[in-house]
Amino acid sequence: MSRSEIALEVKDLRTTLFMRDGNVDVVRGISFRVKEGETLALVGESGCGKTLTALSVIRLLPDPPARVTQGQVLLAGEDIRHVPEHEMRSLRGDAISMVFQEPLTSLDPVFTIGDQITEAITAHRKVSRQEARTLAAEILREVQIPSPEQRLKDYPHQLSGGMRQRVMIAMALVLDPKVLIADEPTTALDVTIQAQILDLIRAEQERRRLAVLLITHNLAVVSQVADRVAVMYAGEIVEEAPASELFANPRHPYTQGLLSSIPSAAGDRKHLYTIPGRVPDPRALPPACLFAPRCPYAINRCWNEHPGLVATDGHLLRCWNPQPFTALQAVEPGRVDPSVAASE
Amino acid sequence: MASYLARRTGYMLLILLISSVVIFYALRSAPGGPSGGGVLSPLSSQEVRQAYEKRLGLDQPVYTQYFIYLGHLARGDLGTSLVNGSPIVELLATHARNSLVLGLTALLISYVIAIPLGVLAAVKRNTWIDQLAMGGAILGMGIPNFWLALILVYFFSLRLGWLPSAGCCDPPQLIMPALVLAAEGTAVTMRMTRSSMLEHLRDDFVRALRAKGLPEWEVIIRHVLRNALIPVISLTGLRLGWLVGYALIVETIFRWPGVGYLLVDSVLRRDYPVAQFFSLLLIFFVLIANWLADIGYGLANPRIRVA
Ligand SMILES: Nc1ncnc2c1ncn2[C@@H]1O[C@H](COP(=O)(O)OP(=O)(O)O)[C@@H](O)[C@H]1O
Ligand code: SF4
Ligand SMILES: [Mg+2]
Numbered sequence: 001m002s003r004s005e006i007a008l009e010v011k012d013l014r015t016t017l018f019m020r021d022g023n024v025d026v027v028r029g030i031s032f033r034v035k036e037g038e039t040l041a042l043v044g045e046s047g048c049g050k051t052l053t054a055l056s057v058i059r060l061l062p063d064p065p066a067r068v069t070q071g072q073v074l075l076a077g078e079d080i081r082h083v084p085e086h087e088m089r090s091l092r093g094d095a096i097s098m099v100f101q102e103p104l105t106s107l108d109p110v111f112t113i114g115d116q117i118t119e120a121i122t123a124h125r126k127v128s129r130q131e132a133r134t135l136a137a138e139i140l141r142e143v144q145i146p147s148p149e150q151r152l153k154d155y156p157h158q159l160s161g162g163m164r165q166r167v168m169i170a171m172a173l174v175l176d177p178k179v180l181i182a183d184e185p186t187t188a189l190d191v192t193i194q195a196q197i198l199d200l201i202r203a204e205q206e207r208r209r210l211a212v213l214l215i216t217h218n219l220a221v222v223s224q225v226a227d228r229v230a231v232m233y234a235g236e237i238v239e240e241a242p243a244s245e246l247f248a249n250p251r252h253p254y255t256q257g258l259l260s261s262i263p264s265a266a267g268d269r270k271h272l273y274t275i276p277g278r279v280p281d282p283r284a285l286p287p288a289c290l291f292a293p294r295c296p297y298a299i300n301r302c303w304n305e306h307p308g309l310v311a312t313d314g315h316l317l318r319c320w321n322p323q324p325f326t327a328l329q330a331v332e333p334g335r336v337d338p339s340v341a342a343s344e
Numbered sequence: 345m346a347s348y349l350a351r352r353t354g355y356m357l358l359i360l361l362i363s364s365v366v367i368f369y370a371l372r373s374a375p376g377g378p379s380g381g382g383v384l385s386p387l388s389s390q391e392v393r394q395a396y397e398k399r400l401g402l403d404q405p406v407y408t409q410y411f412i413y414l415g416h417l418a419r420g421d422l423g424t425s426l427v428n429g430s431p432i433v434e435l436l437a438t439h440a441r442n443s444l445v446l447g448l449t450a451l452l453i454s455y456v457i458a459i460p461l462g463v464l465a466a467v468k469r470n471t472w473i474d475q476l477a478m479g480g481a482i483l484g485m486g487i488p489n490f491w492l493a494l495i496l497v498y499f500f501s502l503r504l505g506w507l508p509s510a511g512c513c514d515p516p517q518l519i520m521p522a523l524v525l526a527a528e529g530t531a532v533t534m535r536m537t538r539s540s541m542l543e544h545l546r547d548d549f550v551r552a553l554r555a556k557g558l559p560e561w562e563v564i565i566r567h568v569l570r571n572a573l574i575p576v577i578s579l580t581g582l583r584l585g586w587l588v589g590y591a592l593i594v595e596t597i598f599r600w601p602g603v604g605y606l607l608v609d610s611v612l613r614r615d616y617p618v619a620q621f622f623s624l625l626l627i628f629f630v631l632i633a634n635w636l637a638d639i640g641y642g643l644a645n646p647r648i649r650v651a
Contacts, residue, residue: 105549111570120558123562
């Protein structure tokens, strides 16, 4: 793989919250690469640090309290972690774009769709208002918004949630960026609309050879669009593999738990597995393996030694005691080894 | 929208009608009266007074006087001052203009000061800039108008001799009354701008705008401020209403011949036609201000415009 194909690379990223009652690391040394034309899904339960990872990359962390304290972010091979803010600004929306979870509130309610797309263009390109307007209509057409010239005159509240998310995607793509970060782009939408939005992202990605970092807590979404999957837990990546490999052969107990808790189409909901316990508070993390209190396979070592991320045949895993996937399905729903529960 | 406007207008007329009755009775139940020292000399004889009252119809029952007055108003006859015989139409032209000049200057001063400071205080939240601005706001709201007026007159007129202490209508004479009239509104507007800015700085769209690569000033001024101004604009109507109240005090202190000055003077002299007309006019103005506030709010906020 040549370096130039890597559109986005994150190396050993650490993001810290500087709080009155102490500092906590919410992103704990994360590394990943996204190639041109590839979708990397970042998956994990709510609160595990996915959004803060994305905001660290595009440098829009809420500061205070959050700040990147370690690591590198390479955009097409260039480290952007330390470039001056005005340079970073010229990259945002042009070389790297982001789509957010809440299409309902991510548009300014007092400006028209047209104004909001054209200002994204004129912030980066010296074009006339009319040219920008034409570009805006074109991109709306491309994301399959009916009668785009009309929609340019609409205010956000006049559009449905799905349409607004299409507008957000259009706005993110209008300057043809290399990298698109999509943070839970479908979470706030109806299921039928979700599929359409994912199709759209996939189609745009193929057409433009976009590198997409897709953030979601929903594995069903991942299976639809991702080429590779990185599973995140408590600020760490615990497993990463090509999507087909990960779904066929999940190795981390957390990944296995997530997969077992997806209702299948056949719908045996009663015996659905639920991962016991909750995501740990970043201020009170377990001593070694962060998943140990919730893990059905935790052994002594898991409580004493932090497992490293180890690659075997391109499949990365952070676990001392991986078990075959089928084993988990034999574990009774919601139950854990009592010795583990006791040591919590 | 049409039915809403119709309702608002009907409601306004009703309030005007009720106020006119209250004002009419209140004026006449105050001790004295035009013949009792207000217009005529207190030394005038009983006969002279009775003849005077009869000539003006003041000997009739109050409700009769009221309906006669309404009849005159309906014909467009505003009457004349009992004190100097000036037609009220003429008083209206000069005094309303003076009041408008003063009021608009005050409003302009307060917005020019309050909005930039409110934005700055919000963006530099919890820094010394913020604390200074908010300290100023607390002063501006805490100091009574007449007290501020006295302080200004003491320093700028008596001590430094830079500004005339009262009178009309040159720009130097306008400065102090406009500042005093603007003080409280400036403070309120500044605090409102700041808190509204802080609220909208937390909106999701702010991060989305930054993600588009907009320059920070454009995010703050074009977007956050635009949203934050909606409640501030809707406050303008109320502020015009307060201005009317304060204008009575400020115009009187600075002897600025506006509507407020004229009203206070006419009430003290029991100049009924002038007092009646101008108090109704001020009420009408307050009502219109509130009505404009509603419309302004709708114009600033597309979500309401369509709904
Ligand atoms: N502005 C903030 N202030 C304090 N804590 C925050 C802030 N943003 C996020 N956090 C905390 O950081 C952790 C990770 O948050 P986030 O990245 O949003 O998770 P995810 O996107 O995976 O749901 C959570 O525990 C969250 O409570
Ligand atoms: S390291 Fe141990 S506790 Fe952690 S996931 Fe693996 S088996 Fe479970
Ligand atoms: Mg999130």
